[in-house]
Amino acid sequence: MSFDGLPPLREVIDRHELRAKKALGQNFLLDLNLTGKIARTAGDLTRATVIEVGPGPGGLTRALLAHGARKIVAIEKDERCLAALEEISQHYPGRLEVLPGDALKTDFPRLAVPGEPVRIVANLPYNVGTELLVRWLTEKEWPPFYQSMTLMFQREVAQRIVAEPGSGAYGRLGVLAGWRTNARIAFDVPPQAFTPPPKVTSSVVHLVPRAEPLAADxxxxxxxxxxxxxxxxxxxxxxxxxxxxxxxxxxxxxxxxxxxxxxxxxxxxxxxxxx
Known part of the structure; x- marks a missing residue:
């Protein structure tokens, strides 16, 4: 057994034959120190609904629950992962809701419970991460439905999110993120923390919405x-x-x-x- 009384992640992946699919942008994060660090970076989760995209076998999901997340709503496109996530749901009764489906077709504001804080925390699939972030940054209602976003990207993308004017990484992402949020790179994640290891270093970015960004359409x-x-x-x-x-x-x-x-x-x- 592992830290939370559930089987080790590698065992779960082997038992359910969960080989990461490149077509889905999957790289499973297995390092417990790092999943715990992401959960802590997200802040106080004890009263929050956490929205997670692409939980895969549930490594980060387990860390978020162990760090006190009141409830997690996880969107997972890969049906192969649902059985592993159901095991976590049974271990934490009433605290994990898994929604099978495509994050790009999900109406995220509708997942929020009125009056309850929402935090988005995810090791985003590489192939949809930037598009999802742009959607969350360009919500029509502002302040948005979420209190913060703690997201993993390839380091190159993370640098674009926090880039300042005049730098080579500064572009559309930097303008949108800088306009509406305070964004910072919390820490880097080496390739060997994942299965399979990607070819690049990843970074966790923490974004907090500005209460009153400059008015613009x-x-x-x-x-x-x-x-x-x-x-x-x-x-x-x-x-x-x-x-x-x-x-x-x-x-x-x-x-x-x-x-x-x-x-x-x-x-x-x-x-x-x-x-």
Whole structure:
């Protein structure tokens, strides 16, 4: 038995023949020290509903429950993992609800219980992680349905999330995350912590929504950043040509010869509000 009275994860994976599928972006996290560290990074879970995406065999799920999560709602696309998750659910009666299905088709705000805090904690499948984050950052209702997000990404993606203007990693993700949240990289996770080991280092990012981000239309800001960074080597007058180009830039007092990575979040907001 392991720390929580359930069989060791490797044994669970072997018994249920859970070989990680590349097509699903799976890398199972087995290191108990690291799953515990992620759970602690997420903060006080004792009164929270935790939303987890892609629990797989349940390594992080078990750590979250052991660290006091009041309830976990886990979305799992891989039906092979459901039996292993059901064993965890039986071990922690009433505290784990598993929803079989695709996270990209899930209405996340509906999972929240009114008046109860929600924290999103996940070792996100690599192939959907960025898209899910963008959706959570661009919720129409703000403050959003969640109190915080503690998410694992490839380190390169994590660096883009926390990037500052002027850096090579700064782009659409950095603008959206910086505009609406305080984001930081909590710690790195080496490849050997996973089965199978990915080719890259991963990082856990902790994001807390800003109560009052600068006012901007989410859709317009998305379009402006997409256009600007879609042709990041070009001057803004060229990359934003379809959205007003030089005229728009001059309206808000931005030199049309600048490039996207030099603009502050405040300047992007001004562009979105004028577009």
């Amino acid at each position: 989410v859709g317009k800001l998305g379009k402006i950043t997409e256009a600007a960074f879609g042709q990041r080597r070009k001057m803004l007058r060229q990359s934003l040509k379809g959205l007003g180009g030089e005229t728009l830039l001059e309206k808000v007092g931005i030199d049309p010869t600048r490039r996207a990575e030099t603009l502050s979040i405040e300047e992007f907001v001004r562009l979105a509000n004028e577009a």
